[in-house]
Amino acid sequence: xxxxxxxxxxxxxxxxxxxxxxxxxxxxxxxxxxxxxxxxxxxxxxxxxxxxxxxxxxxxxxxxxxxxxxxxxxxxxxxxxxxxxxxxxxxxxxxxxxxxxxxxxxxxxxxxxxxxxxxxxxxxxxxxxxxxxxxxxxxxxxxxx
Numbered sequence: 001x002x003x004x005x006x007x008x009x010x011x012x013x014x015x016x017x018x019x020x021x022x023x024x025x026x027x028x029x030x031x032x033x034x035x036x037x038x039x040x041x042x043x044x045x046x047x048x049x050x051x052x053x054x055x056x057x058x059x060x061x062x063x064x065x066x067x068x069x070x071x072x073x074x075x076x077x078x079x080x081x082x083x084x085x086x087x088x089x090x091x092x093x094x095x096x097x098x099x100x101x102x103x104x105x106x107x108x109x110x111x112x113x114x115x116x117x118x119x120x121x122x123x124x125x126x127x128x129x130x131x132x133x134x135x136x137x138x139x140x141x142x143x144x145x
Contacts (some may be wrong), residue, residue: 025122030092032113037133039110044100045085051096
């Protein structure tokens with residue numbers, strides 16, 4: 001055997017042969033999977049506020065169409081202390097939001113929502129793409145026009 005052939009021959013020494021599988025960390029993201037829009041039930045929003053340690057007071061809505069209104073405790077009617085569901089749901093990967101949805105299942109859904117949790121690699125740059133309330137997670141990319 002020539003010296004070149006000997007150098008090219010694979011050497012299998014058991015202590016050198018290790019296979020490492022890189023574990024991919026995933027992030028959970030809440031999205032709406034129906035036309036309508038992302039929204040939490042009153043019970044889910046209350047549970048989210050509680051998980052975040054926010055004391056609140058609830059004002060009953062005037063009709064079934066006008067849902068309940070939430071304020072920081074001791075500030076009912078003060079717009080500066082109004083608690084908006086949308087503010088608390090802007091970060092759809094928020095661990096508290098994900099936990100509430102996973103704990104409550106379908107009971108976490110608002111009146112025009114079908115909330116689902118999808119997982120994407122943690123290192124992906126993503127955004128939620130929405131059409132008429134129906135959402136999916138898309139990876140960011142460059143576009144020109």
